[in-house]
């Protein structure tokens with residue numbers, strides 16, 4: 237789905253607005269400066285259209301060098317977005333810091349929607365109208381706090397979103413691969429290795445336009461589009477809040493990719509951050525390949541311990557493929573290509589409805605749902621709503637226990653594979 241970034245100075249109400257846009261009523265707004273949030277993007281639906289809202293409100297710059305940092309924040313958010321919502325505080329008016337963002341917005345060719353926030357009365361309405369002079373088109377007066385104007389704003393967002401998601405534009409082009417992982421695990425080393433292997437065939441072979449932040453590389457004779465390599469090559473480490481930028485970019489790269497290579501430093505203990513990135517890939521519904529890098533630095537003891545860590549912390553990603561590799565020595569680099577293809581195949585698996593229901597029929601007969609309150613929930617009918625990732629709708633009589641749903645999911649995998657891909661089950665009970 238297309239990505240909408242919400243940008244603006246600190247305290248203009250970005251987070252409150254994001255909560256409005258995604259329809260989260262009892263939202264906790266944490267605008268603590270310097271706080272890096274785990275999640276920066278959220279799924280939103282309006283009038284049946286899906287889009288992703290990126291919240292840049294989790295980070296606020298230091299007092300010093302504010303304008304420059306806000307501009308940088310905006311620049312990164314804009315790069316990752318298909319459209320931008322620029323928020324200004326109507327009570328305070330337009331400050332120099334806002335102007336810094338406006339300059340970035342003007343330079344970018346992304347569609348922009350100007351939001352005059354905190355419009356709670358007539359006087360504020362007039363001040364909002366004055367923002368026409370920013371040169372960003374019509375100001376949209378809203379009150380993120382009360383929800384005033386948020387419906388109109390959502391309509392306006394849908395209007396400026398690109399018609400087709402950019403994924404569709406590239407249909408048939410090279411598959412989109414993101415290399416993600418926490419800092420220093422070897423992403424850029426891997427990228428360089430892959431880029432060095434590329435032959436001249438790679439340049440625009442299929443006549444596709446390549447985003448300047450992407451690169452085409454050839455792996456095992458197949459051309460792939462590596463997403464946001466600029467983000468890997470250009471390290472944003474100068475500014476404070478760089479972790480926030482990094483997670484924002486990572487999120488953007490995951491959203492744009494079909495398959496993600498999550499690079500993990502095998503010589504170091506698994507960390508929360510590794511798990512967060514893996515979870516992010518799963519929740520985003522992307523195919524996943526885990527690259528345990530720096531294998532050359534592991535000894536027997538470390539490998540034994542890694543096995544235990546995998547058993548303990550990575551069980552929920554048991555469906556993913558993995559490669560034990562070294563970007564330094566080139567060990568098992570040749571296994572990446574086949575593993576990527578396998579993950580994509582799993583991701584795109586389509587099970588015909590007849591086959592699916594024959595399977596459910598056998599499953600219900602051999603392993604019926606336990607009786608609940610004198611009734612026995614049953615799977616009546618199932619269908620695969622989409623592939624990439626495989627998504628199933630199950631019509632059931634009565635509500636099924638979560639544990640039974642997990643059991644069904646496990647059995648689905650045993651039967652049909654989906655190796656390397658998350659799968660999604662949507663249960664529709666018919667009472």
Ligand code: GDP
Nearest residue numbers: 419420421422423424425529530533562563564
């Ligand atoms: P990034 O931040 O994820 O892009 O990580 P880099 O690619 O910059 O790598 C961080 C450090 O790890 C650098 O000093 C690399 O030379 C080193 N490194 C990367 N991959 C390997 C590997 O497979 N083996 C070893 N021994 N070092 C590696």
